[in-house]
Amino acid sequence: MLVLREENELLRAERDIALQKIQQLTAMLANCVVTPAQIAPTRSQFNSLDLLLPPYHQNEDPRQSATLPPHLYQTSNPFPSTAILDPLTAVDLILKGKVDYVRMNKRSDFEVVNSLVSTISQEQFNLNMPPKGLKEATITLGKFLGQPKSPLYTQYMVKIITEAAKSLCLTSNGNYLCQQLLEKCNSEDKLSFIKQIEKDMFAIANDMFGVHVLVKAVGIKELEVASVQVCADSQAHIVAAMVSYGIYESLQTGARKVWRPYLSKCRAAGETEIFEKIKGDMTGHWADLAVSSQHGTISVQQMFEGCATQDILEDLCRVATNEFGHYLIKRFLGLEPMFHAAIFTGPMFNALCNAILTSYPPLATNYYGVRFVETVIDSNRILQRPNAIKYLNSLCSQKDGRIPAIVEVANSSVGRGHLQFVLRHMPRHGDGGLMGRVRSTCRQFQTTLRNSQSGNELLRRLGLINTPSRRF
Structure with a gap:
């Protein structure tokens, strides 16, 4: 190994001190004049002993390191290693910022990762949980996903994330892990994840954190031709869940964020079947959607202005005087700063003005x-x-x-x-x-x-x- 002269001399001095200390301890043990408390090395001695350790091999089994003596894990890093700790204790230290999880390596016990993912999935139920350590640990876990150099470790992480998919989707840090899985892992893992949350799709879509996961899933762009069908299957599972629950019910909730990217892709591809399905189910219900909630009126504004015009005009008073529906009329009249009335000139604008005066x-x-x-x-x-x-x-x-x-x-x-x-x-x-x-x-x-x-x-x-x- 190539080292500078100054570093070589420093290493030699540290090694000599460590060897001398070991010889002294050996002599004291031989003469039986030492107590157990005297044998325990100090932190400074740990640093010297660590120089005698062989370099860690990258292919070493992560579980094998748990059988080594505890003092062999102490290094110049001021943070303790998670591999020598009970999983729950390790997670507790991570959350308190006493373990630098950003420096985590393959020596870390798989059970620590399992406990950490479980903690992330339940974070919203513990208001006293320190967020900083948990966020850093979540980012580190996300970096390991999709790494080809550690297939066993990645497969284990994908497995436990998929098993806890629903609860992870509903938390601020957990939804990040789910998005990383959908972004970095292969198509089979993505489809397995979608199938895992299929029965809870609407609850996830209506959650402030979960909806981001489904938007990511709908927007997946596969590069390999062989993966396109898997991508289409994932989207089909999501849309089928929305339709089975009810188009009207999903559009008046946060699930409308899932509909928009999907419908944009269908419009670009010239697929009209889903639009005909929505028009058929929603005829006569557009005014109800516009006054139902903030999500409902946004759905009408962003996606279905042309379809909803007649229904809105027929029930104009209820829509225009409603706390949510009036935003739709403001847009049609060009009262919003980002819109101009010139956009709605012509038959549509004239019909709306006449309906307002004669309502x-x-x-x-x-x-x-x-x-x-x-x-x-x-x-x-x-x-x-x-x-x-x-x-x-x-x-x-x-x-x-x-x-x-x-x-x-x-x-x-x-x-x-x-x-x-x-x-x-x-x-x-x-x-x-x-x-x-x-x-x-x-x-x-x-x-x-x-x-x-x-x-x-x-x-x-x-x-x-x-x-x-x-x-x-």
Whole structure:
């Protein structure tokens, strides 16, 4: 072995000191004048004794080292080796940062790895667990996956990760290990992993950590031609699990993150079967999906705008005034900073604007609906007055014997300011026919309108009651 002169001299001095100490201990034992406590070497002596050890062979069985005397494991590394420790003790030291698991080598007992993976799979149930040591150990385990130089060790890790697949997917560090397996291991290991979690696919897809594992699985790109079928089988297992649980149920949860990359690949490949299946199952349910949850409205926005348009327009009031559904209408109107109304010009945009102005029940009963109506009225300076006239005619309509929408709007918490905005677009002395219709409608339902402050002020503004008040 080539070493520098200075290092060679230093090694010779250390070896001489170690040999001298061994000779002294041998003489003391021969004369029987030593106690067991005197025989125990100190940490500094461990460092000297370690120089006498033969170099570790790379092909040595990891379990064989467990039979060696404990002092032979002490090296200049200040951290103890996991190979001389009980598996649970070793894991405890790893979590406390007393074992540098980043330097782990093949001497580490397989049982330590087993205990560590078990601990990672249960981390969310132990709030007092130190995260740093566990994260470093997880990263180190992930590096060993897919290494051809240690097939036995890798096979053992793949086996225990696959066996604990579901619980690992549901933890912050465990889902990283699962993703590393899907990224680095061969196709057969990937398919075995997918089959292991097949029955729990929806629960994993709906978990904040587990969904990342399934997105990784759906996005696998195999390089070998022989592996393409295995990759397709993995995706088929995932999609089949989503369909069996229910397309609607999966789209309104975190599982929609799994659908998006899969549908993008199908669209690029020209596969239409899955799209026809979704359209058939979801007809009449798009509005329900849009108002069900944040995931539901995002699903409609990202993937199915064209399919959902008719359902949304037919149930516009419920969608536009909903805490989740209103995001969809904001996007259609170009109110989001990342979108522009110019994208939706044409028949789609015009149909939406007309539906907002003529909707029954009316939209302008909460903040979301008021914003949409006023946006449409002001969307075009030329059409401001025509839009306001169309809107007032719709508010006064009693088609099919229904109660005029103006009554519901006036009695709502936002009615006063909104009606003030609409009437400002009407001329004071012109269009007497429309204003006459408004007065006639309000006179007919004035008993109901008097039940709210905004309704009373509307009646005063129209001259239907003479009680002095501030101007409407």
